Every structure is written in C-alpha cells, then in structure tokens.
Amino acid sequence: MVYVSAPVRRQQIVAAARRVMARDGVADASLRSLAAEAEVPLGTMQHAFKSKRELLQAVVDDVNDEIADVLGTSTTSDGGLEEVIRRNLTTFWSRLVTGHSELQLMQYELTTHALRSAGHERLANWQYRRYSESVADWCEDAAARAGEQCAVPFEQLARLIVAGLDGLILQHLCDPDDRRSAQDLEALITMVVSLADIQPPPSA
Incomplete structure (x- = not known):
C-alpha cells in the first residue's frame, strides 16, 4: 500500500x-x-x-480558500478600491457562480445544516466570518495601495458585499438568468461603491 x-x-x-x-x-x-x-x-x-463537524469545518475552509485563490489574482492592482471591487465581484461571479450551482447550493446547505444541528451553530458563524474577513482584507488592501479613504468601516462594507452577493446568488439559483444576473450584479457594484464614497488621496 x-x-x-x-x-x-x-x-x-x-x-x-x-x-x-x-x-x-x-x-x-x-x-x-x-x-x-x-x-x-x-x-x-x-x-x-x-467528527462530522470537524470535517464540515475543513470543507468550509477549503471553499473559502478556493474563493480567496480566485480573488487573489485580482487584488494586486493599484487602481483603487472601486476598480478592485468591480473586478473581484465580476471575477467571482464568472468563475464561481456561473455554471457552478452545485457549489453555491452546497455552501447554503452548509449554513442551514449548521444552524439546525445542535452543537454545529458556531460553524455557520465561522463560515460567514471567514467570508467577510476575506472581503474586508482585500478592500482594505486596495484602498491602502491607492491611498484612498472609505466612508464606512471595511468590516461593514464586506458584510454588505457578502449579503448582496448572497441574495443575487439565491435568486440566480431559483431562476437562472445570466442577463438579468449580470445587470443586477452591476447594480450591486454601483450601490457598494456609492456607499463606500471613496475619497482620493490628498494632493501632495
């Protein structure tokens, strides 16, 4: 062997x-x-x-690592927070949502299973905390690279990005429509950028 x-x-x-x-x-x-x-x-x-709980946490970590790997190629630009938000959200959708309904459904099932299973509740908290922390990290890094200021805390911005994506993904799973989803994703990006009210670096 x-x-x-x-x-x-x-x-x-x-x-x-x-x-x-x-x-x-x-x-x-x-x-x-x-x-x-x-x-x-x-x-x-x-x-x-x-235990199954330990295995489920490893699956959550593996999925999050995959998401981070996909987004990692989009976070090295010095173009600023808006550019990175736009690129990361569209990259995420094209590579991990379109044609990957089974992955997205599994992620939602992991959440609901954890919330409904005694002793597993903290797994759901861990799952979404990791999602939000990952998004907050690349938002903060993008702003820092460009010397920009964000009007809301990066942790809050990240939670709202995750929540917005969750809603759009669920709608897409229930009623797949690539054209509508692309339009809605663009609208979400516009709303997030507006909320961030990104301020450029001060003049030298």
Missing part, C-alpha cells in the same frame, strides 16, 4: 466530501458515504476527522 501523509489524506477526504455534498446534499452526507467516495476505510476517515 502506498503511504499517504496525514495532510494529503485529509485533503483527499475534503475533496471527496465536497463531491458528495454537492451531489447528494450536506444532510445526507454520512461519514460512511464520504469514506466510500474517498476510497478509504471508515476508520481512516474517523482518524483524520474526529
């Missing part, structure tokens, strides 16, 4: 868990079914993750 290190094994299990949850739903994803998908004994699964 080929030796597989613990970190690699954990990542293999997380990848398998994402496939099963996207295909069958979070509630129906038992440790046994996840072990079968990952092609590992149930004992190996339970050694890697002591």
